[in-house]
Amino acid sequence: MTDNTKFQVRSDANVRTSAVAIQKWGGLASLLLGVVFIVPELIYLMGNLREANGPLAYALADFLYGPVRAASLIMAVYALREYLGERAPRQMSLALLAATLAAVLFVTAAVFRATNRQYHLLHPELHLENSQTVLIVWMTLVAGVIATGWHFLGWSLVLLGWAGWTSGLLPRVLSLLYLTVGALSLVIYLLPELEGGVILLGVVASIWQGILLLKAGSGEMPTPKINASQADLA
Numbered sequence: 152m153t154d155n156t157k158f159q160v161r162s163d164a165n166v167r168t169s170a171v172a173i174q175k176w177g178g179l180a181s182l183l184l185g186v187v188f189i190v191p192e193l194i195y196l197m198g199n200l201r202e203a204n205g206p207l208a209y210a211l212a213d214f215l216y217g218p219v220r221a222a223s224l225i226m227a228v229y230a231l232r233e234y235l236g237e238r239a240p241r242q243m244s245l246a247l248l249a250a251t252l253a254a255v256l257f258v259t260a261a262v263f264r265a266t267n268r269q270y271h272l273l274h275p276e277l278h279l280e281n282s283q284t285v286l287i288v289w290m291t292l293v294a295g296v297i298a299t300g301w302h303f304l305g306w307s308l309v310l311l312g313w314a315g316w317t318s319g320l321l322p323r324v325l326s327l328l329y330l331t332v333g334a335l336s337l338v339i340y341l342l343p344e345l346e347g348g349v350i351l352l353g354v355v356a357s358i359w360q361g362i363l364l365l366k367a368g369s370g371e372m373p374t375p376k377i378n379a380s381q382a383d384l385a
Contacts (some may be wrong), residue, residue, distance in 0.1 A: 177233075177364040178363070178364030178366075180224075187216065188354050190212070191213075194211065225250060225309050229247060231311060233330065234320065246310035249310065250307040258298055267289055269291075301349070311326075321363070325359055328352065330345055332352045332353050
């Protein structure tokens with residue numbers, strides 16, 4: 152075996168190892184994404200800021216809703232792009248871009264919530280909780296950012312569903328689920344009452360996606376083929 156052949160074998164092996172690691176991390180990120188779709192919403196719904204641990208609980212909710220959700224979303228979609236990219240490169244690149252924009256907006260919403268809450272706690276003499284104008288402006292701003300985040304996430308999911316269907320690398324039902332959740336997410340800004348149902352369907356899709364990627368990472372399912380550009384980067 153020549154030196155060039157040995158180098159090529161090592162290079163291909165490194166790329167395959169990297170692909171497996173990406174699938175595993177993407178699978179874990181997908182499962183975590185299912186958790187952070189639910190847990191922050193429960194804390195916001197049932198939490199009490201006036202309790203001793205109230206501020207800490209809300210801070211945890213903000214962290215899960217913003218940074219953790221954003222990182223999990225980007226990692227999960229990136230792993231799917233590596234899995235489907237050779238069969239649907241344009242759709243998956245656009246899906247990753249849309250997911251990144253959605254992630255930025257979810258972080259923005261969490262930051263708005265956290266900074267507003269901190270200001271409220273630091274200046275109790277202002278009695279901001281009694282000001283309808285302040286509450287309306289704050290709720291409208293945060294709701295608008297969140298709805299925009301869901302809208303971009305909707306585009307990402309529609310593109311994922313499209314790529315999964317046309318490539319044949321994802322189960323048909325999962326691809327249809329992506330398309331359904333994505334289509335509903337696109338209109339949350341018009342029909343905010345859909346958010347609860349979208350979250351539940353999103354949890355199902357995230358868990359299914361996580362299992363799929365973990366199987367790919369463990370070798371139970373075929374990993375994406377190595378293309379020339381990946382080999383050159385190894």
